[in-house]
Amino acid sequence: MVWSFPQYERGGFSVNIFLIPYTWYRHLAMALWCAAWGLAAWAGVLTFFVKLSPGWHPALDGSILISTLSGTIAFASISGEAALRRRSVFASSWRLVLATGLSVGLAMLGYWFWTEVFNRLLYADQAALDAVDSSLVTLRYRVGAFALAGLASGIGPLVLRKGQGWLNHLSGGLASGLAGGATWHLLNYQGHGSDLFWAGAGLGLVWGFVYGLLVWGVPDELYAGWVRVLSWNRYSHRIPVDALDGSPNERFVGHFTRGLDLFLGADDGVAEMHVSVAVDDRQQYALRGLSLAPTKVRRFLERIELRYDARRPAPLQTTLKSGDRVELGEGEHQAELEFIMLPKEER
Amino acid sequence: MIRWLWVWLMIAGCAEGLTPIPNTTTRVGRPEVVDGTELELKIFTTLDECRARVQPDELELCMPYVDRANGEVRLGFQFRLDSDVFPLPLASEHIKIGHLGRELQGGGANTVSVVPHDPVRSPQLFILMIDGSSSMTKGGRMEKVRKALLMPEVVEAFFPDDVKTGVVVFQFTDRGPRPIGGRLRVFENPRDYRQVIRRELRVLSGYTHLYDAITYATGEFLARQDIQDLLTFHQMTPTVVALTDGFNNIRSDDTCGDNAGRLSTLLRHLEQVRAPESGIEPGRRPSVYTVGLGRPLRPAFELGREVSTSVRARDLCGGRKVGRQINGDLENRGIDNASLEWIARIGGGQSYVRQDYKGLGQAFKGAAAARYHWFEARYRVPPFYLRRSFRTTLRLISFATAEASVELFPSAWLDAPPGAKGDGGWTVQRPYRYILVLLMPAFGMLLLLSYLGAAAFHARRAMFMKVRQPRPPIRAGVPPANPPVDDPP
Numbered sequence: 041m042v043w044s045f046p047q048y049e050r051g052g053f054s055v056n057i058f059l060i061p062y063t064w065y066r067h068l069a070m071a072l073w074c075a076a077w078g079l080a081a082w083a084g085v086l087t088f089f090v091k092l093s094p095g096w097h098p099a100l101d102g103s104i105l106i107s108t109l110s111g112t113i114a115f116a117s118i119s120g121e122a123a124l125r126r127r128s129v130f131a132s133s134w135r136l137v138l139a140t141g142l143s144v145g146l147a148m149l150g151y152w153f154w155t156e157v158f159n160r161l162l163y164a165d166q167a168a169l170d171a172v173d174s175s176l177v178t179l180r181y182r183v184g185a186f187a188l189a190g191l192a193s194g195i196g197p198l199v200l201r202k203g204q205g206w207l208n209h210l211s212g213g214l215a216s217g218l219a220g221g222a223t224w225h226l227l228n229y230q231g232h233g234s235d236l237f238w239a240g241a242g243l244g245l246v247w248g249f250v251y252g253l254l255v256w257g258v259p260d261e262l263y264a265g266w267v268r269v270l271s272w273n274r275y276s277h278r279i280p281v282d283a284l285d286g287s288p289n290e291r292f293v294g295h296f297t298r299g300l301d302l303f304l305g306a307d308d309g310v311a312e313m314h315v316s317v318a319v320d321d322r323q324q325y326a327l328r329g330l331s332l333a334p335t336k337v338r339r340f341l342e343r344i345e346l347r348y349d350a351r352r353p354a355p356l357q358t359t360l361k362s363g364d365r366v367e368l369g370e371g372e373h374q375a376e377l378e379f380i381m382l383p384k385e386e387r
Numbered sequence: 388m389i390r391w392l393w394v395w396l397m398i399a400g401c402a403e404g405l406t407p408i409p410n411t412t413t414r415v416g417r418p419e420v421v422d423g424t425e426l427e428l429k430i431f432t433t434l435d436e437c438r439a440r441v442q443p444d445e446l447e448l449c450m451p452y453v454d455r456a457n458g459e460v461r462l463g464f465q466f467r468l469d470s471d472v473f474p475l476p477l478a479s480e481h482i483k484i485g486h487l488g489r490e491l492q493g494g495g496a497n498t499v500s501v502v503p504h505d506p507v508r509s510p511q512l513f514i515l516m517i518d519g520s521s522s523m524t525k526g527g528r529m530e531k532v533r534k535a536l537l538m539p540e541v542v543e544a545f546f547p548d549d550v551k552t553g554v555v556v557f558q559f560t561d562r563g564p565r566p567i568g569g570r571l572r573v574f575e576n577p578r579d580y581r582q583v584i585r586r587e588l589r590v591l592s593g594y595t596h597l598y599d600a601i602t603y604a605t606g607e608f609l610a611r612q613d614i615q616d617l618l619t620f621h622q623m624t625p626t627v628v629a630l631t632d633g634f635n636n637i638r639s640d641d642t643c644g645d646n647a648g649r650l651s652t653l654l655r656h657l658e659q660v661r662a663p664e665s666g667i668e669p670g671r672r673p674s675v676y677t678v679g680l681g682r683p684l685r686p687a688f689e690l691g692r693e694v695s696t697s698v699r700a701r702d703l704c705g706g707r708k709v710g711r712q713i714n715g716d717l718e719n720r721g722i723d724n725a726s727l728e729w730i731a732r733i734g735g736g737q738s739y740v741r742q743d744y745k746g747l748g749q750a751f752k753g754a755a756a757a758r759y760h761w762f763e764a765r766y767r768v769p770p771f772y773l774r775r776s777f778r779t780t781l782r783l784i785s786f787a788t789a790e791a792s793v794e795l796f797p798s799a800w801l802d803a804p805p806g807a808k809g810d811g812g813w814t815v816q817r818p819y820r821y822i823l824v825l826l827m828p829a830f831g832m833l834l835l836l837s838y839l840g841a842a843a844f845h846a847r848r849a850m851f852m853k854v855r856q857p858r859p860p861i862r863a864g865v866p867p868a869n870p871p872v873d874d875p876p
Contacts (some may be wrong), residue, residue: 048530058841065840076833085825087411090803090819094408096794098776105800131742175776177799235456236802237411243826275856372860376854 056125062362062381070120071252077116078220078248081109082240086173099174102182103151105240106189113142113248114196117256124262125212126385143196150188156183177234179225183218190217190247194255203255212254220222220247234271242341263381265325267291267317270376274310281317281325282384290318291370293377294331307331309369315346317360317379325360325379405796406433410819412798413453420427426473428781428789430760431463440465440472440761444516445504447761447816453797457507457806457814460486464781465761466789468669474507475760475786476674480732482560483802484766485780485792491766498767500813503759508547508622512555512573514608514673514757516600518631518680519558519565519591522718528632528680529590535747544755546577551621554580555608559600561593561637562665564608573617594714597635598646598653601627601730605660605673618651618671625673627734628754630747632680633718635726643717644700644709652695652724657733660755662786669787675734676754677727684708684721685738694732765813 048114049272058347058349062071087110088094089101096104118139159171170179194213198206223246227239252267252311258313268278279302291301294313303308318326329335329346337344337358369375405414418430430451431437437449441463466473475481479501484491491497515536523529535541546553553573557564566572568587574580604627608614618625635646653804659665661672685705700709711717724740731738735831740749764781780792804821805816848854 061839061841061844063840063844065843066807068840069837072833074685074839076830079826079833080830083822085823086803087819088799089407089412089801089804090410093409095405095407098405101798101800173775174798175799177774234774235805236798236800237456237804240801241829245829270852270857272857272859298424375858 055140057258057262057385059382060258060383066258067253069258070117070256071249071250072110072122074113074116074248074252075245076248077112078109078244078246078251079241080244081112082244084108084112086240097174099317102155102185103148104175106151106185106217107144107147107192109244109247110147110189110193110217111140111196113216113251114143115140115351116159116248117197117251118200118251121256124258139196141196142199143192146192146195147189150192151185152261153288154188155181156182177228179221183221186217186221186224186351187214188217190214190220191252193217193247193251197256201256209255212251212256212284215254216247216249219250260323261286261307262384264384265317265319265360265362266380266382267293267302268306268380269302270378270380271308271374273305273306273375274303281319282323283319283341286321286323287322288318290316292316292330304368304375307373308375310374310375311368314368315366315377318357327364327366327379328355328357330355334370335370336363338367408451409434410447410816411452411803412801413451414796414798415451416794418791418798419641420777420792421792424789425468425663426783426786426789427467427470428505428783428791429465429467430781430791430793431465432793434484434574437463442505448502449503449761451793452816453773453795454806454814455770455802457767457795457808458773459765459767459806459814460773460779460795462764462779462781462793463761464764464791466783466787471758472760473669474509474757474760476736476784477503477762477786481735481783482764482786483780483782484731484764485778485782486766486768487772487777488780491768496767496769498765498812500765500811501824502763503766504762505760506757508550508552509758510551510621511755512553512614512618512623514625515554515556515602516564516603516627516629517556517558517567517588518595518597518598518633519560519589520595520633521592521637522591522595522633523590524623524846525632529588530703531680531744531747532630532699533584533588535751536582536588538744538748538751541748541751541755541821542577542581544752546575551575551623553621553623556583556588557578557600557604558588558591559596560591561596562591563596564600564603580766593640594636595631595633596637597629597631597726600857601675601734602653602656604629605657605675605734609660609671609673613727613780620840622670624670626736626754627673627675628751629675629680629727629730629871630678630680631727632722634713636713636718639714641713643713643723644703646704646713646723646726647698648701649701651696651698651727654698654729654733655855657730658696661733663788672786673734673787674736675730677731677734678747678750678754679722679724679727679738679740681722681740681742683724684717685725688725688728689726691730694729696733698729716726758855775799775870829835848849 060066085105115136163171170176181297190213194209198209211339220243224243225238227242228234228236265281266278269275279291281291292313293302293315294300295304295306295310296312311333312332314331315335316328316330327337329348332348335346348355360379364379366377367374404417407414414662415432418432422426433451437517441449443721452461466475479499484499493497517532536818546552553575555573556567558567568583605772609625618876739755741750741751776794776796778792778794783789804817806816
């Protein structure tokens with residue numbers, strides 16, 4: 041019998057869970073994805089400016105740039121999630137439009153509030169004139185606009201995700217907008233000159249990167265733990281640990297021929313019911329030693345003995361991480377297992 | 388929603404009077420021309436204006452351009468009189484450029500330049516004032532002048548095929564300017580001109596009354612009724628070209644310092660005849676070019692952008708030569724290049740100092756140079772001064788009065804790709820596709836980083852994990868079993 045999770049509907053694009061192994065690097069996946077969209081949004085706005093020569097007032101430049109960035113990055117987050125979850129583009133288009141529109145609208149509102157209301161209340165004399173001078177290149181009078189636009193880019197997707205991860209969305213959005221603004225400012229004044237070309241590119245790139253890093257990362261629920269045989273007998277056989285509905289689950293390994301999840305021969309030093317791998321409702325994995333036979337977990341700079349101790353009321357167990365290896369038996373009679381996290385869609 | 392967004396943008400944000408400059412993120416306001424000037428200074432701000440006035444390959448240079456990264460601003464402009472183009476032989480000394488209400492001085496962090504475009508020959512009356520003093524015998528100087536004046540390119544410059552010009556040749560000594568050949572003739576064809584230059588140009592005698600000669604050429608001579616009629620009939624502009632091999636020298640005991648007062652008088656005269664108050668229409672005001680034959684006495688002499696008509700002896704001669712006698716002393720050491728430069732500056736022309744006939748030919752040709760239909764005003768300031776909208780003012784300070792200004796609005800958020808350094812240190816606008824230089828590596832890097840995680844993960848597993856089936860262990864006395872093919876029941 042071969043275990044597998046059902047295939048998800050194939051409708052996604054671009055972000056591919058198979059290219060995102062379950063390592064610390066997966067936290068960068070959305071950051072890189074959103075950074076690319078941020079950069080593309082900047083290039084799009086600049087191209088629009090340069091090639092189509094818009095006739096609107098210069099006071100709208102900032103509003104249009106940062107609301108476009110805010111909306112595009114929100115779009116990147118939602119579309120990235122849809123792709124990872126294999127949602128159909130058409131089925132999730134309303135989500136994209138809603139999140140993007142919400143972020144764009146809020147970013148525009150925030151820009152207007154900061155430049156036309158807050159700045160006028162906060163500053164006086166020459167500073168007041170500078171604050172409302174839409175032609176002035178400055179971070180001092182625009183920092184709030186960046187922050188509010190970043191916040192808006194977090195709020196759009198947050199509404200779609202029904203408030204899940206609200207702290208990440210709000211604080212990450214805010215931080216990403218501010219990081220983008222700071223990068224824009226620093227690149228503008230690098231050296232002795234003033235160059236908003238590289239600064240604009242940096243704005244889109246950094247805003248998207250920080251947003252993807254902080255707001256919504258690739259969730260663990262897209263992965264499942266698998267137990268895989270490494271020893272010669274039944275090499276590469278594997279079983280998933282997670283239940284289909286995400287509820288707590290436990291899989292058993294042994295040479296008992298009926299009812300166990302993974303059979304390994306007694307000749308390989310495996311007891312009737314040697315170990316089990318459990319997963320709880322928080323997707324934390326644990327290995328339990330159920331046999332008096334030698335059972336050892338090996339990981340980098342660490343060895344854990346899990347042989348059952350008859351004097352203890354409960355079996356020993358240890359947390360399992362992706363890449364851990366489990367040795368069952370010893371000497372000539374030994375089997376080896378591997379615990380690895382793979383995309384749930386993996387068969 | 389998008390429709391409403393557009394409606395809002397169009398209603399709430401239309402930029403009154405601001406024109407976006409193609410291929411940049413800068414907008415430009417409507418130029419403001421100062422009323423009451425003699426010429427209209429037209430600053431080009433739209434593509435349509437440039438297309439109507441400029442060659443297609445120079446369209447880019449005609450449009451306003453702001454390169455904030457390099458602190459450079461460029462404006463295209465031309466002069467008009469009664470709505471017609473009024474070509475001028477303009478150089479950077481003849482125009483003042485103001486940025487944010489302050490006049491820019493060349494030097495230091497600021498650089499100012501005027502680049503002429505689209506040369507055109509205009510009807511001109513060339514008045515050649517050739518030094519006939521006895522010093523012209525030395526070293527075959529008069530022969531050099533003759534050969535230079537007969538060079539084909541000089542003759543072609545004085546008598547171009549496409550417009551009507553005239554040439555009057557004088558020689559000056561202490562007896563005042565005298566028409567060559569003894570009677571005043573306006574040469575209108577190269578044949579007569581060559582003939583007279585070959586036969587009649589000769590060394591006379593006496594001292595060099597250079598200032599008087601220029602005063603005569605720009606005053607009394609131009610006031611003659613027959614000359615006035617000639618200028619009016621052919622719509623000619625008078626251009627005086629004065630050549631000397633030494634110093635203005637009236638008496639045998641003249642020193643360099645004695646010339647300061649005389650030069651001031653001449654400069655005031657030139658300023659007067661070229662001023663709008665003179666009552667002379669702009670096209671009839673004389674320009675004065677000076678040509679020196681020999682080595683400059685003060686090679687390092689340089690006039691600043693601000694030039695006064697009151698000349699001090701120290702400024703003219705340098706500290707140690709004020710009291711030195713001209714006759715037999717200074718005139719043997721070099722020529723008074725400072726005077727010549729001063730005269731040309733106030734006279735709206737150029738000054739040349741050359742030692743051989745080829746150089747002289749180039750100088751004459753330069754003096755007879757074409758005028759230009761339109762110009763670029765370029766200036767460079769520290770980028771700090773471009774961090775907000777600014778007003779640039781152009782003011783003509785020679786030939787006639789003209790002034791205009793325009794407000795430029797670089798975007799406060801975005802810039803097009805910065806320009807590349809071109810010839811002469813000025814920035815050349817890069818094509819927009821330069822953005823690919825940034826985008827391609829950036830996207831490539833992001834793509835690479837996206838795959839790097841998977842690649843590193845699999846590489847690590849390949850190196851440190853069992854990616855191949857291990858061989859069965861050999862147990863004592865037991866042959867290796869075949870691995871099971873099927874799952875157990």
